[in-house]
Amino acid sequence: xxxxLILGSTGSIGKNALRVIELFKEEFxxxxxxxxxxxxxxLKQAVKFKPEAVALFEGEFPKELPFKTYVGLEGIENxxxxxxFDLCLAAISGSSGxxxxxxxSKKAERLALANKEALVCxxxxxxxxxxxxxxxxxxxxxxxxxxxxGEREEVKRIILTASGGPFWNRENLEEVKPEEALKHPNxxxxxxxxxxxxxxxxxxxxxxxxxxxxxxxxEKIEVVIHPQSIVHSLVEFQDGSLISQMGVADMxxxxxxxxxxxxxxxxxxxxxxxxxxxxxxKLEFYEPDLEKFPCLKxxxxxxxxxxxxxxxxxxxDEVAVELFLKGQIKFTDIPxxxxxxxxxxxxxxxxxxxxxxxxxxxxxxKALEIAKRWS
Ligand SMILES: NC(=O)c1ccc[n+]([C@@H]2O[C@H](COP(=O)([O-])OP(=O)(O)OC[C@H]3O[C@@H](n4cnc5c(N)ncnc54)[C@H](OP(=O)(O)O)[C@@H]3O)[C@@H](O)[C@H]2O)c1
Numbered sequence: 001x002x003x004x005l006i007l008g009s010t011g012s013i014g015k016n017a018l019r020v021i022e023l024f025k026e027e028f029x030x031x032x033x034x035x036x037x038x039x040x041x042x043l044k045q046a047v048k049f050k051p052e053a054v055a056l057f058e059g060e061f062p063k064e065l066p067f068k069t070y071v072g073l074e075g076i077e078n079x080x081x082x083x084x085f086d087l088c089l090a091a092i093s094g095s096s097g098x099x100x101x102x103x104x105s106k107k108a109e110r111l112a113l114a115n116k117e118a119l120v121c122x123x124x125x126x127x128x129x130x131x132x133x134x135x136x137x138x139x140x141x142x143x144x145x146x147x148x149x150g151e152r153e154e155v156k157r158i159i160l161t162a163s164g165g166p167f168w169n170r171e172n173l174e175e176v177k178p179e180e181a182l183k184h185p186n187x188x189x190x191x192x193x194x195x196x197x198x199x200x201x202x203x204x205x206x207x208x209x210x211x212x213x214x215x216x217x218x219e220k221i222e223v224v225i226h227p228q229s230i231v232h233s234l235v236e237f238q239d240g241s242l243i244s245q246m247g248v249a250d251m252x253x254x255x256x257x258x259x260x261x262x263x264x265x266x267x268x269x270x271x272x273x274x275x276x277x278x279x280x281x282k283l284e285f286y287e288p289d290l291e292k293f294p295c296l297k298x299x300x301x302x303x304x305x306x307x308x309x310x311x312x313x314x315x316x317d318e319v320a321v322e323l324f325l326k327g328q329i330k331f332t333d334i335p336x337x338x339x340x341x342x343x344x345x346x347x348x349x350x351x352x353x354x355x356x357x358x359x360x361x362x363x364x365x366k367a368l369e370i371a372k373r374w375s
Contacts, residue, residue: 123212204299
């Protein structure tokens with residue numbers, strides 16, 4: 001039985017993971033749960049899954065609980081140090097997940113990775129420490145599976161599919177409202193990633209994530225818009241064969257795969273509606289419009305520049321999304337704010353993970369400063 005620690009258990013991925021674990025109690029034991037601020041949900045989960053330890057980034061626990069409790073970033077670090085676990089599902093959102101994911105990567109036999117921002121900003125460090133990383137992101141899970149269809153040197157290109165979010169075929173994006181950006185056509189996800197899907201920054205971050213996971217050069221990583229979200233990504237081999245993984249748009253599938261790989265769990269037998277019906281299936285693919293969605297272009301640029309650029313890109317995006325959701329900047333200002341922050345940033349290449357955290361902090365400060373100047 002695998003002993004599992006979940007970072008970000010109260011979020012969309014965390015809850016889906018707990019559902020998978022509930023369905024396969026004979027395979028997994030939840031030993032640790034870590035969340036941000038949602039104490040009520042965390043305690044509800046703890047009552048149900050009976051972990052050995054839980055942590056909150058912010059908040060206070062009642063006294064005399066039947067498990068160890070930890071609070072704050074230091075608390076999360078101590079939980080990771082003290083808890084005995086085999087597998088960590090890293091699903092904290094945003095750059096807050098970098099350090100916890102990195103600490104867990106030093107200890108876990110397997111890192112089931114959802115927190116793409118950790119790889120985007122600190123890929124070099126996490127790759128050095130992690131023993132095994134299995135992607136949770138549906139696109140990367142698809143690529144991971146498709147790569148088994150040939151040798152690494154036979155790969156011609158990796159093709160990440162993007163749903164395109166709610167606006168890929170809408171003309172004017174100037175007046176997009178937060179509630180419109182939060183309505184994803186195919187996936188139910190946290191707020192940040194949902195807005196990132198609408199700007200295509202999520203795909204940009206995924207391009208960088210794919211670079212670290214699969215060690216392919218940026219020019220071999222392509223993006224296509226696939227509004228149906230059925231083909232989760234593809235690998236083209238040098239003989240012209242395209243290998244893809246398809247399935248319904250439900251994160252339980254890639255989560256279950258990351259938890260149980262190389263075994264495939266009988267998920268469709270225990271959870272309804274996860275089996276894809278093929279009749280009448282429509283699969284469309286379009287080229288992304290980089291002028292309309294500059295975030296994707298910015299992400300490629302940051303990846304090619306390397307060094308501190310992806311961290312600044314990600315930090316500025318986090319600030320931009322937050323300001324957009326608060327109604328303080330327009331949807332179309334998101335890429336402008338990221339680009340200006342990238343242009344005005346000048347750091348040394350980070351030599352250790354603490355320097356990545358410092359760059360993230362400074363980039364966010366800079367982005368806020370720029371946005372203030374605009375208003
Ligand atoms: N959702 C998806 O379908 C999906 C698909 C692919 C990849 N991902 C990636 O998975 C990650 C999580 O996404 P999500 O959609 O699940 O996000 P979400 O619903 O917003 O959940 C975020 C989780 O992180 C926790 N958290 C936030 N700040 C924290 C902090 N400082 N310390 C500890 N925990 C903290 C939250 O806790 P509280 O709620 O308690 O504050 C919550 O448990 C992201 O990196 C995203 O890009 C998500």
